[in-house]
Structures are given as C-alpha cells and as structure tokens.
Amino acid sequence: MRRERARPREGWSDIIESQGLAFHRSAHPEGLARPYWDESVHYVFTMDEVLALESQVEELHEMCLAAAEHVVATGRLADFGIPPACRTAVAESWRRRDQHVFGRFDLRYDGTGPAKLLEYNADTPTSLVESAVVQWFWLRDVFPGDDQWNSLHERLVGHWKTLTLPTGPVHFAWTNADETGEEVMTLGYLQETAEQAGLTTVAVAMEDIGWDALNRRFVDMEHRVMRSLCKLYPWEWIVAEPFGPHALDQQISMAWIEPLWKMLLSNKALLAVLWELYPGHPNLLPAYLGGPRELADTSGYIEKPLLGREGASMRIVTPGAGEQVRTGGDYGAEGFVYQEFLALPDFDGWRPVLGAWVVGDESAGLGIRETSGLITDDTSSFVPHRIHG
Structure with a gap:
C-alpha cells in the first residue's frame, strides 16, 4: 500500500458531475481549500493485499452476524440504547432474517498488518457513488491497464435479483433535510441498479410518504x-418519529432496505460485543461499554457515541496527557463505547480510512477517505485507488 500523486484530468469537475457526483461541491463545509473528490492523489495496492482484505472483511461480516444473534438470543438490546417499544420488533426482524442489501466497514489499515475495525456503517452507508462509479471511470481514464477493488455495481444489480419482494414497485426515499444532495444521488444510483435488475421503481421524498389510516x-x-x-433515513430516527409505530407495525407486510435488525450492526455498541465474543481477534480493537477499563492506563481510548455520525461528539484520551481531541456534536444521550485508540496511519501528512463494502454477505469494493486530523469527519476528502502488480 502506498500513496501516489497523479495529474488531475482536464475538466475533472464536470466529468464527475456527469457521473453522478453532483454533490461534490456541497459535500464539504465552506472554506476548505481541498476538494471533496481529490484525484491529484490515490492509493496503490497489490493484489495480494486486496485478496487478504477481502477475506478479512467477509470474516468481520460473519462475526457481526454472529454478534447480532448473540444480542437477540441473550436479550441485550438495551445495551444498544434501543427504545423498549421497538426491541421486540428488532429481535423479530433478525429472527426472520429480513433481507438486506449492503453495508460499509470503516477500517484502519497501513499495509503492514491486519486491518482493524473502526465501525460498521450497516444501515445508511454513503460514499457509494464515489466508490462504485466515479473512481472506476477515473481508473479507466488514467490507469487503464490497472485493476481496482470494485465489483460494487455488478454485485448490487445481481443482489437485487436475488431478493424476494412484495408485488408493486420498490420505492426509493430520500429526505428533503439533506441539503448537500448526497442522499438523493446515492438513492438515485441504488434505484438505477435495481432497475437494471429488472425491478420497477419509484422515487419519493420521506416527507411525502403518507399514512392511510383506514387501510x-x-x-x-x-x-x-x-x-x-x-x-x-436511519432507523433510530424513524422509530422516534410520529410515524415510527406504523413503521414497526409494517415490518411483516413491507420489505425495508435496510431491515430493522440493522439497528444492531449500525450501532457502535457492536464493537464492545464483538470484543467480548472474539477477544484478541487480529481485526478488532479492544472496546467496552460503561467505561474504558484498562485502556485508560495503557494505550488510551477513543470515546464514541453509540449513534454518532461524521466523527461528531467524540473524545480521544491518552495516558498521562489526558484529553487530546474533542469534537463537537449533540450525540451521546444514547451512551458511549470506549475503543482502544490507535491513530490512523500517516501518509504524507494525511490519514486514510478504508471504507470496505459488503453487498449481501460478500466483499464488494473499496472507497478511501482522507483527513489531516485524528478523527475522520465531514472535512475528509475521497481519493481513488488502483491495484498494480
């Protein structure tokens, strides 16, 4: 694994917008000099590295499914901050194995050892358009002789074909609250893959969905x-909405992508349960609920809200030095997980997070975001990758 520079394509901004990345100008907070999509740099992997990472990702996914089974079987949904009113529905969704489509692991990897799981974006993963489409065309234009860890499009189309769905169109719903356009473009791309699989689809805003009380x-x-x-739209938001009870009541009569049981895998309490079930596993970092335990005196820890997003409401604490970083945000009322702090690797002053995609239960591709800080947040940039040699 190495980081290399390359000359951006002439007119790259217009190119990526034509490929669906229309939100790249609004994806960052204002005032940042670096663009969200940055093809002036990229990462290079060997095929052996990618094959090893693929295997690790699929093992992590299986471990997460086993963790969900453990949580439901032992009745530990309260540890995840899941409201009492929907715990039974979550457990039943898991027992039915309601169909799922995709998710994204965030991994720490420096090319010298096993990847380390940072979190699992299993309910509402984004950066899909960049990963599946835009970086693939970049590769074809700039390094046509190389390969890429990227079978996302083919696997999404193929997986839609395997689902058993009720009659009628599949609705793809975004929220008008998203001002960047990322959500509507991501759902538009998912809708396109479903249509290529032969499904009839309809686009709709969440705010325009109505409830027929009579029927x-x-x-x-x-x-x-x-x-x-x-x-x-995250499940933890749905169940808190006025229409949340209706959504819970419709679990059997409707197909939900992603399903309700993904509340267990998209929650950072999962990290602590995984460490309980697989202590010392090479792809895991020690993680605990309730407090940092020995991490306070050894490696240090990062405090993560169970339902936080974009690096918000986090703290990094190291032995002796105390609190090193604290990010703003309003998350945390649901509780925190305490994970060993292992700084992201430094490549030329930038720190990458590997976003490893899963479609169905199979590894499907890679997207990389970089940040100059210790916590990946909404200032990070997406950079492409290639496989050489």
Whole structure:
C-alpha cells in the first residue's frame, strides 16, 4: 500500500458531475481549500493485499452476524440504547432474517498488518457513488491497464435479483433535510441498479410518504401502496418519529432496505460485543461499554457515541496527557463505547480510512477517505485507488 500523486484530468469537475457526483461541491463545509473528490492523489495496492482484505472483511461480516444473534438470543438490546417499544420488533426482524442489501466497514489499515475495525456503517452507508462509479471511470481514464477493488455495481444489480419482494414497485426515499444532495444521488444510483435488475421503481421524498389510516398502510403521492422501501433515513430516527409505530407495525407486510435488525450492526455498541465474543481477534480493537477499563492506563481510548455520525461528539484520551481531541456534536444521550485508540496511519501528512463494502454477505469494493486530523469527519476528502502488480 502506498500513496501516489497523479495529474488531475482536464475538466475533472464536470466529468464527475456527469457521473453522478453532483454533490461534490456541497459535500464539504465552506472554506476548505481541498476538494471533496481529490484525484491529484490515490492509493496503490497489490493484489495480494486486496485478496487478504477481502477475506478479512467477509470474516468481520460473519462475526457481526454472529454478534447480532448473540444480542437477540441473550436479550441485550438495551445495551444498544434501543427504545423498549421497538426491541421486540428488532429481535423479530433478525429472527426472520429480513433481507438486506449492503453495508460499509470503516477500517484502519497501513499495509503492514491486519486491518482493524473502526465501525460498521450497516444501515445508511454513503460514499457509494464515489466508490462504485466515479473512481472506476477515473481508473479507466488514467490507469487503464490497472485493476481496482470494485465489483460494487455488478454485485448490487445481481443482489437485487436475488431478493424476494412484495408485488408493486420498490420505492426509493430520500429526505428533503439533506441539503448537500448526497442522499438523493446515492438513492438515485441504488434505484438505477435495481432497475437494471429488472425491478420497477419509484422515487419519493420521506416527507411525502403518507399514512392511510383506514387501510393501515403507507402510500406515496400517487396513493400507491408502498410495499418495498429503500431508504437512507436511519432507523433510530424513524422509530422516534410520529410515524415510527406504523413503521414497526409494517415490518411483516413491507420489505425495508435496510431491515430493522440493522439497528444492531449500525450501532457502535457492536464493537464492545464483538470484543467480548472474539477477544484478541487480529481485526478488532479492544472496546467496552460503561467505561474504558484498562485502556485508560495503557494505550488510551477513543470515546464514541453509540449513534454518532461524521466523527461528531467524540473524545480521544491518552495516558498521562489526558484529553487530546474533542469534537463537537449533540450525540451521546444514547451512551458511549470506549475503543482502544490507535491513530490512523500517516501518509504524507494525511490519514486514510478504508471504507470496505459488503453487498449481501460478500466483499464488494473499496472507497478511501482522507483527513489531516485524528478523527475522520465531514472535512475528509475521497481519493481513488488502483491495484498494480
């Protein structure tokens, strides 16, 4: 694994916008000099590295499924801050093995040892357009003789074909609250893959979904019954909404992508459960609920809210030096997990996080975000990669 520089393509901004990355100008907070999509640099991997990472990702995914089984079997949903009113529905969704489509692991990797799991974005993963489409065309334009860890598009189309869905169109719902456009473009791409799989689809805003109280069903603006819904609206938000009880009641009659049981894998309490079940596993970092335990006196720790996003509401604490970093945010009322602090590797002053994708239960591709700080947040940039040699 190494970081290299390359000359950006002439007109690169117009190129990536035509490929679906229309939100790259708004993806960053204002005032940053570095663009969100940065093809002036990229990472290079060997095929052996990628094959090893693929194997590790699939093992991690299987471990996460085993952790979900453990949590449901032992009744530990309270450890995840899941509200009492929806715990039974979450457990039943898992027992039914409600169908799922995709997720993204965030990994620490420096090319010299096993990848370390930082978290699992299993319910509402983004950076999909960049990973599946935009960096693939970059590779074809700039390094046509090389390969890429990227079978996302083919696997998504193929996986949609395997799902058993109710009759009627599949609805793809974004929220008008997203001002960047990332959510609508991501869902638009997912909708395209579903259509290529032969499914009939409809796009709708979450705010435009209605409830037919007489017949007890969700309907769209055309009063069509909604029987399959793909969304990037987090489940922890849905169950807290006024329509949340209706969504729970519709678990059997509707297909939800991602399913309700993904509340267990998208929650950072998962990190502590994994460490309990697989202590010392080479792809895990020690993690605990309730406090940092021995980490306070050894390596230090990072305090993560169970439901935090974009690096918000986190703290890094190291022995002797105390608190090193604290990020802003309003998360944390649901509780925290305490994970061993292992700084992201430094490549020319930038620190990459590997976003390793899973479609169904198989490894499917890689997207990389870089930051200059110790915590990856909304100032990070997406950079492409290639496989050489």
